Amino acid sequence: MAPTGRVKITDIADKLGVSPATVSRALSDSGLVAEPTLSRIREAAAAMNYRPNVSARNLRTRRSKAVLMVVRDVGNPFYLDVLKGVEAAAREAGYAVLMGNTENDPERETGFFDMLRDGQADGMVLITGQMPQAGRYKEGLPDNLPVVVALEMIDGTGLPHIQIDNRAAASDAVQHLIGLGHTRIAHISGPLPEQMSELRLRGYRDAMERAGLPIPEGYEQRGDYRLVSGKRLCCALMDLPQPPTAIFAANDEMAFGVIAAAHERGLAVPGDLSVMGFDDIYLSEAFQPPLTTISQPRADVGRAAMTVLLDILDGRGAPDQPIILPTTLAVRGSTAAPQILNQRRSA
Amino acid sequence: MAPTGRVKITDIADKLGVSPATVSRALSDSGLVAEPTLSRIREAAAAMNYRPNVSARNLRTRRSKAVLMVVRDVGNPFYLDVLKGVEAAAREAGYAVLMGNTENDPERETGFFDMLRDGQADGMVLITGQMPQAGRYKEGLPDNLPVVVALEMIDGTGLPHIQIDNRAAASDAVQHLIGLGHTRIAHISGPLPEQMSELRLRGYRDAMERAGLPIPEGYEQRGDYRLVSGKRLCCALMDLPQPPTAIFAANDEMAFGVIAAAHERGLAVPGDLSVMGFDDIYLSEAFQPPLTTISQPRADVGRAAMTVLLDILDGRGAPDQPIILPTTLAVRGSTAAPQILNQRRSA
């Protein structure tokens, strides 16, 4: 519906015998309009069912009151809670949220930055691990972009980051397995080289080293965060001469793949193989067995990202340090003490 | 980043010694600009890295080139693929997608319709089962709104619908169970009264009746589409004097709940109990056991909804019949022939 025949600010002004400017001021809580007039205007506006024309306002103020949330893949439930957090915080501040889906396409990434530059959006919550490198931005992006990076990390940009401590959390995860008595613990990482994957890999190594455990040849497999890679690499791991008793997958989806592959091979989880994930996505708790994993405060991350973005947009400045939100270890049914120990005990 | 120091249409006009009007025409493919000029303008625009100011254009044309996609709960992965379809189709047509999350809050629902009315969005893909009834729209919404309803159904509005045949698909689902030899088949419905829940319930009854199977007292349980209700109602069903051998849940999430509850009671799925879902959400295939379910073409629904919306926005009119997209039965591991039969055989 085009805004047809809509009542505008001059209509109110005419009706009340005041100037449009006064109406504008009264309606924007500027505190510049005195009381008799103020109420009259507000009431009239309400009575006449006035609604501002956003395009006109945007054109004049050079703001859009919209923010862009850019993810790699809208189809991935992983981003849902973040979106929810961003949406909630944006709503409260009167901002609309525009969805951006890059599909890892540089063309699109650039396009969303264009929208920023063009004023179609005032700011951006970026949840992809990279800045656009192609096209119009070859010479480099302008400084001080109102962009906040959530969950992912982009080095050397000086952009504010809202994230979790991936390395420490991964270490906690492995520590949990070690605590259960596992010594043969393998890791299925995300794609390398990529910051997040690497941090989680390092966390794995940290914990192993701290416990004095060796990482045998082949115990570090490189996945791609997708289910099938978990399946495939689980097989690769179990085919090793000394297969692991526990697998720490760098995300839940691969962990599900691991569990599926284990079942197909007749291995019980956690009886024969403990499986640990990372992320705590939707339904990880409902999975059979319920997945032991690292729970990320995704909605909080989204909310915090939007809050920082608002601070920037309102000129309150940005934090110069990354904001690190705490993760929690969600111990569920996919991990248990290793069978070797049980066997020793019963032997 | 506010659109600072941006090159505008007059800059190009000045540089080339033509009028802004000509530039505007050249850049909008109006076919009104002759060839020598046309190319010069286009090249200059590209060289100067011109980008139109969207607010100005929107103000002038009274369109926003944005559509609103309104769902009940952004946090629900169910909508993801629809969003993806909508986003893709919107992109191709040069539309931005604004996310709307109602949380079933009438205030918010109304707010999104306001955005339509105010021209913040040109159209809306509505994926909630209701129109706003409260607030400013008490007297009824205007006719001919550029709103398309996807997946859900809203009667009496005359709005175009893109949907699946819930009743027939539910019937197919139950038919599958009957085909396996089940006779004691229970149903866990969605919230009643609600169109979609009722259609799926009717599909269940259709199939049962067609097969001449009775629906014993207590075999129809009312859930709320959420996991816990599936859990709870599975217990209720299995506590019946004659528990079912198969449960058809009205969505996958409840089906997961059913499976979880079954496992907790020591029942094997599908050995002791066959479980059937509806929707085929993310990871249903990876679930243990992989869930037999009805697969909805959600991305296609989203794409089709956006296509219809574009037709409306471009004045090509809307279909007067609902568009029904085909579902498929995804037979996986959570359903099998009932044990009773097996017992009889072995007896």
Add this chain to the structure above:
DNA sequence: GTGAAAGCGCTAACAA
């Protein structure tokens, strides 16, 4: 085929 001029609805200088 192109230019001149007006104006979309709003806000922000500047004046009073």
Add this chain to the structure above:
DNA sequence: TTGTTAGCGCTTTCAC
């Protein structure tokens, strides 16, 4: 405290 005035950047009559 309120009014006057100008203009954001674009598109679109209306002339020529």
